[in-house]
Amino acid sequence: MQKKALITGVTGQDGAYLAKYLLEQGYEVYGMITRRSTPSTWRLEYFNILDKIKLQKGDLTDSASLMSILFSCKPDEVYNLGAQSFVAASWAQPLLTAEVTGLGAMKLLEAVRRFCPEARYYQASTSELFGGLKEYPVQSETTPFHPRSPYGVAKLFAHSATINYRESYNIFGCCGILFNHESPLRGIEFVTRKVTSAVAKIKLGKQKELRLGNIDAKRDWGFAGDYVKAMHLMLQQDTPDDYVIATGRTSSIREMCKIAFEYVGLNYEDYVVIDPEFFRPAEVDLLRGDPSKAKRVLGWTPETSLEQLICMMVDADLKREQN
Ligand code: NDP
Numbered sequence: 124m125q126k127k128a129l130i131t132g133v134t135g136q137d138g139a140y141l142a143k144y145l146l147e148q149g150y151e152v153y154g155m156i157t158r159r160s161t162p163s164t165w166r167l168e169y170f171n172i173l174d175k176i177k178l179q180k181g182d183l184t185d186s187a188s189l190m191s192i193l194f195s196c197k198p199d200e201v202y203n204l205g206a207q208s209f210v211a212a213s214w215a216q217p218l219l220t221a222e223v224t225g226l227g228a229m230k231l232l233e234a235v236r237r238f239c240p241e242a243r244y245y246q247a248s249t250s251e252l253f254g255g256l257k258e259y260p261v262q263s264e265t266t267p268f269h270p271r272s273p274y275g276v277a278k279l280f281a282h283s284a285t286i287n288y289r290e291s292y293n294i295f296g297c298c299g300i301l302f303n304h305e306s307p308l309r310g311i312e313f314v315t316r317k318v319t320s321a322v323a324k325i326k327l328g329k330q331k332e333l334r335l336g337n338i339d340a341k342r343d344w345g346f347a348g349d350y351v352k353a354m355h356l357m358l359q360q361d362t363p364d365d366y367v368i369a370t371g372r373t374s375s376i377r378e379m380c381k382i383a384f385e386y387v388g389l390n391y392e393d394y395v396v397i398d399p400e401f402f403r404p405a406e407v408d409l410l411r412g413d414p415s416k417a418k419r420v421l422g423w424t425p426e427t428s429l430e431q432l433i434c435m436m437v438d439a440d441l442k443r444e445q446n
């Protein structure tokens with residue numbers, strides 16, 4: 124029988140990649156969509172899948188909408204990707220972040236428990252949970268958490284709620300502790316896309332400089348298209364569990380800039396300007412994940428190198444700017 128999946132955050136980067144992947148696997152895909160003054164369906168249009176997804180109006184802050192969606196759809200799998208997902212914005216809007224990213228997950232879990240307790244539930248956890256732990260150069264499922272932003276704090280609540288619903292009610296809940304993952308569909312405010320978009324504009328003479336904050340921070344960057352496959356694999360196992368999804372390689376923002384500018388024959392040092400506006404009240408200095416459990420249990424491995432990822436993003440931004 125055809126499986127049904129419900130994705131919150133279907134209009135986001137991961138939502139679009141996951142919806143595309145699940146449609147290719149033969150799923151009937153339901154996507155929860157929030158009401159915005161301007162529809163944010165451009166990523167689904169990019170993949171030409173907008174008309175293949177059954178869109179359901181709802182919001183993670185609105186329990187009533189979650190309950191009625193779960194009651195009517197009765198999905199086999201629920202992927203909770205919806206969030207206020209930008210770390211920097213979480214200091215400006217801490218309570219909204221807590222409501223959507225934190226409490227929203229519990230509202231959805233509660234709706235699952237009441238209306239489709241057999242459904243398998245995926246929670247989009249994050250490497251931001253590890254935050255400030257300098258003494259752990261590589262982070263795994265057993266590394267202690269120390270979130271460093273209101274976003275990280277909200278995600279820790281959602282992560283703990285998922286484990287608690289698993290232990291309390293036997294909900295098949297899995298947390299994917301995903302390290303940063305990017306793509307040509309990444310939001311423009313995140314650093315990789317900000318860089319690749321600027322590189323394209325600078326190359327075409329439309330922009331003169333690129334203002335960034337702390338370029339010595341290090342991240343473990345992978346490709347969103349690879350990472351959504353891990354989300355799906357987690358829900359196909361016999362027992363629910365939590366997994367780190369990462370590449371195992373860490374690079375600084377500076378190194379990532381060098382790759383992007385060199386790809387179009389430019390030197391990043393001629394264009395990058397350090398601007399205090401983009402520094403954060405508390406920084407996560409270094410993230411590097413250990414994906415060995417995901418490799419061992421799920422058979423998952425990242426397939427895209429940082430160089431391939433950044434060049435793919437620069438190419439896409441060049442194409443956008445030329446059009
Ligand atoms: P995006 O920011 O691209 O997408 C977020 C999605 O959440 C959008 O569809 C947005 O809808 C939706 N959303 C926002 N507010 C609400 C709300 N109140 N109710 C319901 N939905 C809402 O994020 P990504 O796709 O990059 O990430 C997916 C998930 O994975 C997020 O939870 C993120 O925090 C997490 N994550 C991401 C990582 C990454 O590197 N990308 C790393 C680790 C975790 P709208 O378009 O209407 O605003």
Ligand code: GDP
Pocket residue numbers: 210211303312313314315317334335336337338340341342376401402403406407
């Ligand atoms: P995050 O890891 O989820 O916060 O993803 P981001 O892409 O937003 O940020 C990654 C890192 O880049 C963080 O350490 C930021 O401090 C750093 N960074 C430096 N300059 C910028 C900038 O201009 N924008 C963003 N978004 N991040 C920046």
